[in-house]
């Protein structure tokens with residue numbers, strides 16, 4: 001037995017200065033009603049009532065084991081002086097006041113020792129003792145709005161006496177009935193907390209490309225390329241589009257060679273190929289490439305069949321190295337396409353083609369991020385970065401003239417250096433190289449084909465844009481953000497020079513008509529467009545086409561949040577399907593207010609939840625937006641460990657616990673899932689998030705959100721199981737033409 005009181009003097013004083021109010025919550029545990037005795041509270045302040053027991057405030061049943069009374073008081077109250085008492089609801093006799101001194105709450109802090117409430121019913125022999133919980137928290141206008149809305153929605157009488165429980169301008173009823181929050185002037189910035197990895201500032205996507213190895217090692221660089229670093233694949237070179245009208249059916253697909261149509265199966269999820277214990281090999285970083293073998297308890301590894309299977313494959317050590325760190329379809333495809341196909345097909349070069357300012361670098365950065373997230377070892381090689389290192393950042397348009405032999409040779413040379421680096425990296429285990437340059441003549445492309453013969457398969461990815469407004473906007477972004485113009489103080493002069501450079505390229509430009517290619521025509525404009533593919537086959541190329549079809553640059557926010565705290569969270573149990581705790585319910589209300597405020601100016605938005613109760617309940621107070629439930633958003637399935645605490649797993653299944661500690665990414669719970677499984681199954685969610693043009697609120701779970709967040713933040717696979725995704729916090733991913741930006745809001749602890 002005891003008493004618990006939460007005191008938060010710091011936040012109280014902070015709030016006091018800011019004019020907040022105190023939210024006081026009084027609870028009494030486990031009272032079995034004696035006759036018709038109900039717990040009440042009375043006290044000195046007019047807010048509680050008075051020392052007249054007939055005016056005492058009745059507590060309400062909050063749950064089978066708890067009675068509750070809460071109210072809001074102005075922050076400038078001095079002392080709340082009160083006591084618990086037991087009496088019938090509608091009469092004043094009998095009336096039993098708790099023993100001991102009055103309880104004093106001064107400035108949000110409970111004075112004196114915390115104690116239970118002790119009632120003496122009839123003489124010494126009949127005593128009742130109940131735990132009580134007294135909590136006083138400063139509330140911001142945001143909390144008050146949540147409280148007010150909860151009151152409106154539940155149509156319960158306010159328990160507040162004397163003062164309104166909302167200190168904001170209340171809109172006329174009609175307006176709130178329509179779900180409008182126009183008058184809820186909540187300061188969302190108040191809830192912003194720093195992201196674990198800072199993500200601010202301008203990031204030029206080309207600078208996120210590989211550091212030119214050959215030039216740096218050889219010490220051949222004239223000056224800085226103007227690189228800056230950043231955590232995310234962010235670009236300022238992207239093409240702006242405001243409305244993306246195309247859908248898959250609007251896109252024309254031209255197939256050059258009917259025998260080489262990329263098979264539909266390349267886009268279909270397949271089941272996991274099972275475990276491949278003989279291939280187990282632990283390496284740090286991105287170098288090791290393994291098919292998912294679901295690290296776990298030995299009794300669950302189908303070792304006999306797995307070794308038979310792998311020996312049938314007769315994989316050489318190089319082949320084993322090329323297995324992607326991925327589960328399910330990616331793993332199956334790796335076996336089928338890469339292990340059994342021609343050796344050079346194990347490595348893929350996506351060679352960009354296109355005039356300057358067509359969004360090539362943005363596309364390259366985005367594709368790199370996607371493929372890495374899927375588990376393919378992928379790198380972005382930007383020839384512009386090589387050029388800037390070797391020849392400086394301030395080359396004028398003349399350098400790019402086709403009839404300038406020195407310029408031409410210099411440009412071909414840096415392209416060859418970048419290609420050399422890319423091929424060398426592939427020899428070391430790299431799987432997909434994204435080669436980012438204009439590559440706008442057949443001659444240049446022939447050079448690249450020759451260099452990569454027998455070493456990798458080349459697919460050209462050509463970006464064509466016929467919309468003059470978009471080109472103009474891209475050019476302007478380029479002058480603002482490219483290191484090429486960082487030292488040009490005169491914007492107009494920069495503009496003239498870049499247009500001249502562009503004209504030089506246009507004079508000799510030859511669209512791709514050779515080899516395997518994907519052509520994106522007016523796709524980024526958001527006005528439909530076409531994608532043409534020629535001589536494309538295999539799982540990965542099919543996947544790439546599918547991704548490119550679905551991506552666009554419409555700026556929009558994506559809000560990621562875990563469900564509110566659940567009863568299992570409180571008990572420290574994993575998985576399960578319990579409802580929300582009290583704190584979880586409060587978060588659900590706060591989240592609804594947040595969403596209403598944050599998305600109030602959006603024409604449309606949707607709310608996606610998992611199919612688990614705790615996520616659905618968290619979404620339930622949100623009104624006015626369509627809600628969609630996805631199995632793909634369900635929490636990682638802990639199989640036989642579902643419902644256990646980590647402590648219980650450690651005690652009862654120490655081997656499992658150890659295996660997970662060692663390799664959390666690949667560890668698969670017995671009869672359950674691994675993080676790699678979760679990544680695989682969340683891929684359709686990523687594709688749909690890319691395809692959506694309106695904001696989306698995703699209410700899911702820790703492991704799944706780690707997987708989704710890692711995609712946007714470009715975090716390596718091995719970090720995914722350890723990414724910080726706290727409860728009661730919203731991660732806002734801003735998708736835009738300048739790349740991806742993150743902002744976090746913490747609504748409560």
Ligand code: F6P
Pocket residue numbers: 569573574575576635636638701702703721
């Ligand atoms: O504890 C909450 C929870 O969502 C569990 O249901 C789930 O198993 C776990 O988090 C995932 O986190 P981790 O992979 O760190 O155990």
